[in-house]
Amino acid sequence: MARSFDTLTAAEIAAGIAAGDFSAAEVCTAALDAIAAREPEVQAFLQVTPELAQEAAARIDAARAAGEALGPLAGVPLAIKDNMNLAGTRTTCASRMLENYESPYTATCVARMLAAGCIPVGKANMDEFAFGSSTDSSAFHPTNNPWDTARVPGGSSGGSAAAVAAGMVPLSLGSDTGGSIRQPAALCGVVGMKPTYGAVSRYGVVAFGSSLDQVGPFGRTVADVALAMDALVSGGRDPYDSTAQDVVPGFVAAAASAEDLAGTRIGLVPAFMEAEGLTAEVRAGVERAASALEAAGAELVEVDLPHVDAAIAAYYVIGPAEAFSNLARFDGIRYGYQEPGCANLAQQSALSRAHGFGDEAKRRQMLGAYLLSSGVYDTYYYAAQKARTLITADYTAAFAQVDAILMPATPHAAFRHGEISDPTQMYLSDMYTISLNIAGNGGIVVPVGLGEDTGLPMAAQLVAPAFADERLVTYAAVIERALADAATGAPVLGVAPACAGKGGELA
């Protein structure tokens, strides 16, 4: 009996291949079929890589035939955000600047997913250089939210979230600098996790804000995200990233241990729950998650994060400053767009950057160049890094009282393309995600059903102390199970209905 590949979790695919129920090549074909059928509506990818995927699938089938041990994600199709290098693909960052950039090497996070057995099916769309919350700033095309194609999938990792929500892949990688994994996960109704800064190597991921960026996975279940996390941290600290740290791969075990939460204290921040701009349906969704945790035995405790109101301002000092610095290298000389016919270098650089970068990329770099300039730096940058100290201390103090904090991920459901046109207005929609990038600790977003007003995906966010990320999957799994379909045990949100079952039959 034919069934759609999108009904399977990553764990089930890997188990089915290991058991011989189907081959990696068959899964690969199904994934490519699903992409072909669903991509016209969703447009999650900038590049689909059938050859790379088929080669990887063939290697796995050959390994199995030879009796070799298979990786924990053997044969699982993976989408990769297009700011991550994978040799054999272009890495464009959704920018004209890098339209033709061939990756000369492979990012550590990608290499580790491939080492665990994933098959790379393509590079996912994003806001240009990860500057944005809608994926609309991609230089090539927007991505549509699979739940309502008139709406954005969120951003900047919108392609990665949409590909999972549309059932084109069970897993994808994104990067999160101010919410770029968690916000699109919330808007697309999938699980998304930003681990603690340093848990996953940033080597090979095109930098936006070096002290803020962190790589993490998207999946449709907490268990799948846990599998990806174990793959990402396996092998220990990456020697190519000075800011990476050792993390023990205990995520799968942590997700499976979701049982009794007696003795666990979960914090709620009243200021967040009562914030202006938070919609009733999002608040109701977070309350459903709170009830689920309480029902499992957790105690709900109010905590305060007194300095968190400075987070957005601090973020828009630190982020652009680091972005200006990181993007200075794009001058069209060694790689990237080069303006033809320039008489001298200064003109060539200025025009290559003017025409290679989109508006938001230029805005952020201009702001950063101003904020780092002599005199201004003292006033803003220093203050922002002091605010960072205070925000970090807020979290530390809160975690002295509670094991994790539950909060919204976004103030509202997915918005329509073009609905938020003012850049500074767009910045404010990151209010619930940004403080974690400032402090560095990890967060997970888990779906809690559809909103009663919009009918769109709703989500809750859990936040844990630094390097206590395994708690996130434990508590998220409790929420997931509490809200699951009583009959089938399926998560409250699966593949977006308009996409489910379209193409991708697995024989």
Next chain:
Amino acid sequence: MALTQEDVRGIADYARIALEGDELAQMTAYMNDAVAMLEPVLAYNLPDVEPTFHPIGDLSNVMREDAAAPERDLARDAALGNAVATRGDSFRVPSILGEGEA
């Protein structure tokens, strides 16, 4: 103390971003909006608070051994492969005249 178009032009020159047509006016408006949004942070320039330049503060002295890793080297074709302009084995840039160096 708003940024003028002249200020913004100076920053753009420094950042090697040519602003064409009405981009200068738009960028100036944006910069002033954005800087206004950053206002809350000014209250945090407190004398008794140390700045945090690196999150997750206990990391220090990260070093590697002084050992070659030939597998990391790029073949010259790969090194030059993404460049639009090369000459022989080198990257090529047009005249640097006007860059302020002799």
Next chain:
Amino acid sequence: MRELKEVLEDWEAVIGLEIHTELTTLDTKMFCNCKLTHDDEPNTHVCPVCLGLPGALPVPNRRAIESIVKAGLATNCEIQKHSMFYRKHYFYPDMAKNFQTTQGPVAFCMHGRLDLEVTGRGAEERPACAFGEAEAASLASASAGAVGLSADLSRRADSQPAPTGADACAQNDPAPNDAGGTALAGLSSYDTAALATAERREDGSYTVPIRILRIHMEEDAAKMVHVGGEEGRIGGAAESLIDYNRCGTPLIELVTEPDLRTPEEARLFMEKLRRIFLTLGISDCSMEKGSMRCDGNVSLRRRGDAKLGVKTELKNLNSFKALHDGLAYEICRQAEVLEAGGEIYQETRHWEPSRKRTVVMRTKETADDYRFFPDPDLAPFDLTDEFIAHCAAEIPELPDAKRDRYQRDFGIKRADAEQIAGDPACADFFEEAAAGLAGKAAQTVANLIVNELTGYLNAAGAEVTLETCGIAPAQVASLARLLAEDAISSNQAHEVFTLMAETGDDPAKIVDERGMRQVSDTAALQPIVDAVLARCADQAQQYRDGNQKVLGFLVGQCMRESRGQGNPKLFNELLRASLS
């Protein structure tokens, strides 16, 4: 233009140096695993990190950090346990990322000092008026902040109002504004009052302390070749070609306080530093290849003035001679401009050795703004006591200590001891050749090394080094013995040395095989003396009449008669005796 010596009577030159040294003895670059290279094919030692590819990240080389800590310890710096790498932004294609990774207001090494011994003719450059109280006043009013050293960080500080006059002495903190005072709070700064000032000794020599502001760690830039312009200069070049092999090479930059007052002092400082770095083994210190490079800052002020003049920065000082001559020219040029009522502009000037002049490279009308900020990709450093102790334990005996020991234990001349001790290979050679010797015998070995061996190596070219030339310490010891025994004359020593270097034979064997051994037997020489006196009766009479000079002619005749093998000193004695 007036002569330097004359100019320095009226004007005080305030000189500071910035010395970049590539850590060439490491295997790999500063932040990646690419091999260090000097002359490979372009762009063959590059990787995502040093090519600045999107997504690449830096990881610091432990031995580079150890090397700079050793450099700091050997130059009496305070080792700063806590420091960070910063990003210094400038758009120029020799830096692949368009920023250089360097250090912030706190460098690994701060506030060091080297004492210079200035002797001989070089000491004459500093006029008599520049000693004692005048020198103390001069030191107090000149400091890095005041003179606006173009050290990376003070460039940022350049944009602050320049301190003037009496305020200047407090302004030796070049911190960028981000330091906010806190980063430097733990640093002691120097006490200028306690600093020893130069006093001239009777022989004209003097010792002067030169303060070191800082030594920081950074990465070198790529090499650029400018095509189509005159002599590879940018002016008129149609295009430039970039080779990133050198990009990312570990580089340490030492910045002195502006304590140098003469070109000779600058040259000596550079020489001394080079000897120390060679001894530490952290670099090949080749000025020729560019692994050690020096920029000079110089300004003039009237003798007795506290207010500093406007400084210029000199580039292309890529030999000891260029360093001295470039500074000397620039001092004279500035004096001429100032004496004619002109103005000195803050600018960078290029020394042209062939034309013996400096020319403007660029004028700094506004201070550069490098947008310094702490590099978020690199964790901060908190060096442990163990790490520093480990570095200290690896420091060998330094040149000054070695020089003093050679003078004390071997009894050789201080100047020779200084020269030998400054080159680690040469010092090892000397110690082996002179083992067990002292006084005159050791001095003979030193003479052979300083004159014959050095001369031979210089003539042999850059490919031949002490290690590869094939000359063994035992051979030099043997040659010294022959000289001490009067078996050969010092004139013969040069010939024997050359034969020894060519054949690899022991000098005694060479002398014997070629019948060069000097005859010092009175009985054998007296008949020759008698014969010469009989043949040269006129000259003999002239000597007896009081013409002493003719004795040299008679010794020469004896030497000829003996086919060069008679001991000239003995001939001399025998002739005098016979004629008296």
